[in-house]
Amino acid sequence: MASVADIGVRIGTLPTGPTNSIVDVPGVGLGHATIVYDDVPPPFGRGTARTGVTVIDLGGDAWASPVPAGVSVLNGAGELTARSQIDEWGLLETPIFLTSTMQVGRVYDAACRLLMAEQPRIGIDDVIIPAVGECDDSWLSDPRHMHVTDEHVAAALGAARASAGASMSPDQGAVGAGTGMSCFSYKGGIGTSSRVLPDGHVVAVVLLTNFGRWPRLRVDGVAVGQALGDPDRALPPPAGSCLGVVITDAPIDHSGCERLATRVGLGLARTGSTAHNGSGEIFVAAALGLRVPRGMSPTRAPISGSALDDYFEAVVDASEEAVLASMLAAHDVVGVEGRQVPALPIDAVRRILSERRGS
Numbered sequence: 001m002a003s004v005a006d007i008g009v010r011i012g013t014l015p016t017g018p019t020n021s022i023v024d025v026p027g028v029g030l031g032h033a034t035i036v037y038d039d040v041p042p043p044f045g046r047g048t049a050r051t052g053v054t055v056i057d058l059g060g061d062a063w064a065s066p067v068p069a070g071v072s073v074l075n076g077a078g079e080l081t082a083r084s085q086i087d088e089w090g091l092l093e094t095p096i097f098l099t100s101t102m103q104v105g106r107v108y109d110a111a112c113r114l115l116m117a118e119q120p121r122i123g124i125d126d127v128i129i130p131a132v133g134e135c136d137d138s139w140l141s142d143p144r145h146m147h148v149t150d151e152h153v154a155a156a157l158g159a160a161r162a163s164a165g166a167s168m169s170p171d172q173g174a175v176g177a178g179t180g181m182s183c184f185s186y187k188g189g190i191g192t193s194s195r196v197l198p199d200g201h202v203v204a205v206v207l208l209t210n211f212g213r214w215p216r217l218r219v220d221g222v223a224v225g226q227a228l229g230d231p232d233r234a235l236p237p238p239a240g241s242c243l244g245v246v247i248t249d250a251p252i253d254h255s256g257c258e259r260l261a262t263r264v265g266l267g268l269a270r271t272g273s274t275a276h277n278g279s280g281e282i283f284v285a286a287a288l289g290l291r292v293p294r295g296m297s298p299t300r301a302p303i304s305g306s307a308l309d310d311y312f313e314a315v316v317d318a319s320e321e322a323v324l325a326s327m328l329a330a331h332d333v334v335g336v337e338g339r340q341v342p343a344l345p346i347d348a349v350r351r352i353l354s355e356r357r358g359s
Contacts (some may be wrong), residue, residue: 078280
């Protein structure tokens with residue numbers, strides 16, 4: 001799995017965490033269920049699947065101990081369930097589930113069943129609204145069939161929990177919810193990156209990248225897409241989407257989380273995003289440092305004001321790197337109707353960066 005270091009790039013000045021991923025935040029995990037099969041004829045027709053489920057787990061029981069959170073929308077042609085509740089209460093009560101647009105209902109239902117099985121007070125003391133975000137993978141995956149099952153969601157959730165505290169970066173690129181996604185006309189998907197702040201706290205980002213067209217792609221400020229030239233093939237639509245998740249272990253409240261989430265858009269812009277009319281650039285941030293049992297109020301003071309400046313920098317840099325990570329880690333994918341989306345040609349990118357910098 002290639003990284004920005006493999007192409008001679010370092011994004012920003014803040015250090016990364018040990019794995020340069022979301023699992024650098026204590027207790028947090030990232031897991032996938034990847035769904036790939038080709039058309040099955042009637043009567044058992046299932047279409048062509050290049051899709052899946054990705055889960056970001058917050059550690060512990062998020063319903064019993066909700067997490068301060070905030071949402072920011074750059075362009076709203078997409079969906080994140082539980083957004084209204086997060087806006088109203090400033091709290092996130094479930095893991096974050098990512099999938100494709102027309103599988104949201106399947107994932108939501110499965111999440112409800114899985115979380116109720118773990119927490120018997122759900123539905124008695126109060127109900128639950130799982131946070132499920134989506135991007136449209138219909139360029140490579142047949143959206144007219146329901147590919148996701150409860151077993152897929154359970155597998156992704158289990159993998160996320162098992163990955164917490166891992167010493168290696170989790171799988172990225174064309175995996176889980178990222179299996180059928182495209183980015184700047186090349187293969188995109190899941191990307192993650194982390195930064196360690198001067199105060200010792202960690203900020204990490206997970207992106208589901210599905211946006212952009214090749215001439216816009218920039219790598220560390222270099223117009224790599226234009227240098228690569230016209231891919232000369234059928235191209236996915238430029239107006240896809242990007243679902244962004246920011247997690248930190250710092251004590252930050254709802255308002256601060258909204259401000260962190262907003263900065264994801266700056267990282268996307270650095271890579272060439274213009275947030276097309278048909279895109280869903282939706283970002284959610286959660287901060288574990290003020291987490292308390294349900295019904296209780298935090299006793300710690302939140303980080304706020306200019307003290308958030310380093311956190312903003314971390315989110316922007318990690319978001320930029322997560323876009324590139326989603327592409328560098330991806331592999332070629334052929335999907336529905338034989339459509340092909342190749343991975344970013346890493347050797348060519350490395351050569352372009354070297355030439356443009358005179359090294």
